[in-house]
Amino acid sequence: MILVSACLLGIDCKYNGKNNYNEDLKKFLKDKKYIIVCPEQLGGLPTPRKPSEIIAGDGYDVLDGKKKVLNLKGDDVTDYFIKGAYESLKIAKLYGIKKAILKARSPSCASFKIYDGSFSGKLREGVGVTTALLKKNGIKVLNEENYREYIE
Template sequence: MILVSACLLGVNCRYDGTNNKNLELIKLLSEKNIFPVCPEELGELTTPRPPAEIQGREVLEKKGRVMNTDGQDVTEAFIKGAEETLKLAEENGVTTAILKARSPSCGSGKIYDGSFTGTLTEGDGVTAALLKRKNIKVYTEENFLESITEIENLDN
C-alpha cells in the first residue's frame, strides 16, 4: 500500500481549493494499491484555507509552529492531521508515501521558510517528519522516480 497526497491524484484539497494532479504519477500507480490522504483536511482545516508555512523547526517537538497568512497559529491542526495520517498508514500497512513537495504538511527535504516569500529551506513538513520517524519511506512528486523499483515491487 502506498500513501499518496490526494492533491497529486487530482483531488481539490490544496489550500486554494485546487489540486496538483500529476499524470505521470497517476499512470505509475494505476495498478497499485494506493491510499490518498490530505493531512490538512484530516486536521480539520477547511478547503479553501489561507496558505500556511512552518516558522522555526521541529514542529513536533514544539520548537516551531505553523502559521497562516492571516496570522493564525494552525500548528495543532497540522499535528492532528499528521497523527491521523500516520494512524491510517499504520492501519493499512503503508511502507511508502509519495507526498506534495514543499508543503508544510507533506514536504520532504525542502519546505518554505515561513516568510511567505517563496524562499525554500531544508526541512520536512509535519506529516512527512512524523512518517519518517515511523520508518515510512517518503518521496515527493519531484523525486518519486528514485523509488520506482521499490514501487514496482510492492504488491498490487
C-alpha cells in the same frame, strides 16, 4: 500499498481549493495499490484556507513543540497540522504502509525542502509535519519529483 497526497491525484484539497494533479504519477500508480490522504483536511482545516508555513523550523521542530505553523494572517494552525499528521499515520499503520509519495514543499508533506516561513516563496532544507511523523515511524517519504528513483 503506498500513501499518496490526494492533491497529486486531482482532489481539490489544496489551500486555494485547487489540486496539484500529476498525470505521470497517476500513470505510475495505475497497477499499484495506494490510498490517498490530505493531512490538512484530516487535521480539520477547511478548503480553501489561508496558506500556511512553518516558522523558523521544520516538521520535526513542530512535533517537538519547538516551532509553530502559522497561516498568512498570523493565526496559529499548529494543532491542525499535528492532528492531520497523526491521522495520516493512523491510516498508514492500518494498511501496513512503508512508502509514501507526498506533495513537495508543503508544510505538511514536504520531504526535502519547505518554504522558509516568510511567505515569500523562498525555500530551505526541511520536511513537513506529516512527513516528519511518518519518517519517525519508519515510513519512507518521497515526492512527485523523485518517486521513480525509489519506488518500482
